[in-house]
Amino acid sequence: MRTHREPLPEELLTSWFARRIRDPAGRKLPEPKAVRDRAGRWRHPDILPARGWLRFASQHFDVPEVQLASHTVTRRYAALTPELVAWSCSPADIGNSPWSRLPKLKICWCSRCLADDFAAGRPAHIRQDWVIAAIGFCHHHRWPLEDRCNACGSSVWAFRTPARGALRMVCTACWRPLERSFPPALEASNAIRHCWEAVIAFEHQIMTALRGKTPDQFCLNFTSAEQVLREVRDISGLLISSDRSDWAPVNAFPCAAMMPGHRLPEFHSTDAPHPLASARIPLRRSLLAATCAIVMDAGSDVALLDPGVAPAIETFLSRVEGAAIDSFIAAPGRWSPSLIQRIAETRRATRRSASIARLKGCISAIDRAFA
Ligand SMILES: [Zn+2]
Ligand SMILES: [Zn+2]
Numbered sequence: 464m465r466t467h468r469e470p471l472p473e474e475l476l477t478s479w480f481a482r483r484i485r486d487p488a489g490r491k492l493p494e495p496k497a498v499r500d501r502a503g504r505w506r507h508p509d510i511l512p513a514r515g516w517l518r519f520a521s522q523h524f525d526v527p528e529v530q531l532a533s534h535t536v537t538r539r540y541a542a543l544t545p546e547l548v549a550w551s552c553s554p555a556d557i558g559n560s561p562w563s564r565l566p567k568l569k570i571c572w573c574s575r576c577l578a579d580d581f582a583a584g585r586p587a588h589i590r591q592d593w594v595i596a597a598i599g600f601c602h603h604h605r606w607p608l609e610d611r612c613n614a615c616g617s618s619v620w621a622f623r624t625p626a627r628g629a630l631r632m633v634c635t636a637c638w639r640p641l642e643r644s645f646p647p648a649l650e651a652s653n654a655i656r657h658c659w660e661a662v663i664a665f666e667h668q669i670m671t672a673l674r675g676k677t678p679d680q681f682c683l684n685f686t687s688a689e690q691v692l693r694e695v696r697d698i699s700g701l702l703i704s705s706d707r708s709d710w711a712p713v714n715a716f717p718c719a720a721m722m723p724g725h726r727l728p729e730f731h732s733t734d735a736p737h738p739l740a741s742a743r744i745p746l747r748r749s750l751l752a753a754t755c756a757i758v759m760d761a762g763s764d765v766a767l768l769d770p771g772v773a774p775a776i777e778t779f780l781s782r783v784e785g786a787a788i789d790s791f792i793a794a795p796g797r798w799s800p801s802l803i804q805r806i807a808e809t810r811r812a813t814r815r816s817a818s819i820a821r822l823k824g825c826i827s828a829i830d831r832a833f834a
Contacts, residue, residue: 469526470534471588475509476520477568478589479534481622482630483524492523497554497566505554505566509536509594510545536591540673542688546696546737547673549596549747553740568594571608571744573601577632577642586630587622587642595673596739597695598666599721599748605656605663606648607723610744612637613645647724658720661767662748665755669695682759686799694758694798697791699739699750701783705732712782713746716753717769721745753779758802776809 470479477495484492495508495516506513512535521528537543545554549569557564571593580587592598593608600607611618617636624630632641651659668678672688683691702713711732719727722745730746739747756767756775768775780788792803 467586473590474588475591476534477509480520482586485624507566511537539591541675542673546740547597549594550740571610572641573604573606573608574642574644575604575606576601581642584629587632597669599751600663614639651723655720655723658767662752662755665759685801690799695754698754698757701787702750702753703733703738713749713753715778715782718752718767719769721748721752776805780809
């Protein structure tokens, strides 16, 4: 069996490191950790590795330092910022106390990628895309990512080397290998898969923007890479925050296809400034589906949201504080001109409908008075 000495093409550096210390030839080494540099910035081994750690890993496993340095998530996605990385403990949550916790990535996985690893006799490994908070699907398999064992619901897993065959990822609560797909996802109807495809098409534009490239102008016209990323961050923040109650506006955008086999939970509002970075998969996919429907006007060509729901842009404007939306619109160049124009048109149409309804009310009152 091949040992795969170097990181696999899309592998996280910490996944490669964890695999190598499990090799018979590998030595037991301390787990890689995030450290602060002299400027006070956090340097996570997968995001912005410290030179010292790269040198240490390179020497121990005889892989050139330059090769490891070229294998980080930020090399792959030049425009990636910490708010679009999935954290179980984010750098923003950590104070300056020396006893604070360390930043830690939140890892999701695609059961079908892991099944491919198993079938090919390749070690199970964590892909870099699985720590991007702005996607909820594997784009190779067009398949929902998972963050819990689909048999017992535990989120704790480990690499295990079986008696025969390559390394696997297994749930440490029920010892089920994580490459087994969730049956309701396998049985998903065409209508559900159609919804997945709509969100995957949107996520594809996000990934293009994260690479620093301009998104497809047929999907997102007059929208720059920076504007797509800001709209995703800002709108997902608006959809989960509320001044009025703990009911989050994202609940007004139900999309059952995002969680096949489960009931969509009711999401509570939060003041977290970057909800995607800390959200579990149900909330993350719901926020992305709602943002997709608002930004891409997906309601016009695909029934992304559940039946009976008003057009997404109307729901967005009726459920989210107008002043909060206006503050983003007022920042020059923050959102795309096409989104701002659709918001203005929807507001005008809503005002017109309200005036007509008021007028009709007056006419019926006069009719009743003279009847
Ligand atoms: Zn996959
Ligand atoms: Zn389990």
